[in-house]
Amino acid sequence: MAVLTRWISRGVRSLLALGLVLVLVSCSAAAAGLNSFQSPDGRYAFLYPTGWTRVQVTEGPQVVFHDLINADETLSLVVSDVNETNDLQNLGSAVAVGEKLRRVVIAPEGSGREAELVEAREREDGGRTFYDLEYAVHLPDRDRHELATVVVDRGRLYTFAASTNELRWPKVQGLFHQVITSFTLRI
Structure with missing residues (x-):
């Protein structure tokens, strides 16, 4: 026993x-599944998927990453100047900013692209307002899906976006949501 x-x-x-x-x-x-990235000046940080690599660009986005296996999956950060006194709400609601981004950046007239703003939400993080945006983008040869988050801080508009082809969207949407909402301003 x-x-x-x-x-x-x-x-x-x-x-x-x-x-x-x-x-x-x-x-x-x-x-x-995720690695962290912080700007050299410590101003912002975000997570990006393991297996993605940073691509150096001379014009355009400040930071670009893409997947080594699915090279058309990208992550980019564009930093634009805005009026120093503006905050995100002064630029408009989440829907208004999302629609302007759609018309001016994602599918401007004459680009051959069409885009639909699927969802626009507002969230608070670290005392700042973020707009999280989702787009369905139609190009002449394929369909794509894009998530973006925008925030204004000290006269700068940060637009952080992740994009993939529509066929891969169901597999990566959870990961992309996690990546986009990881964007933070640190100082």
């Missing part, structure tokens, strides 16, 4: 240890 009790006790401990290992591995695997 004593042997059986010890054997059961060891078995329970082994199962508990195995369970703990599985929990720790799954937690580290979830965290391993």
Whole structure:
């Protein structure tokens, strides 16, 4: 009987240890899916997917990353000057800013692109207002999906966007939402 009790006790401990290992591995695997990026001046930071690489560009976005496997999946940050006294609400509601971004940047007249603002939401983070925007974009040869977040700080409009083809959207939408909402202003 004593042997059986010890054997059961060891078995329970082994199962508990195995369970703990599985929990720790799954937690580290979830965290391993994203890397952090911080601007050299420490002003902003965000998460980007593991396996993506930074691309140096001379004009256009300040920061660009793309997936090494699915090269048409991109992440970009555009920083624009706005009036120093403006805040995001002065530029308009989430829908108004989303529509202007759609008309002026994503699908300007004559570009051959069409875009629909699917969703526009406002959220607060760190005492700042962010607008989270979702677009369905139609190009002549393919359809794309784009998420963006915009925020104004000290006379700068930050537009952080993630884009993929429509076929991959169902697989990456959760990841893209996590990436877009990770954008923070630090100072």
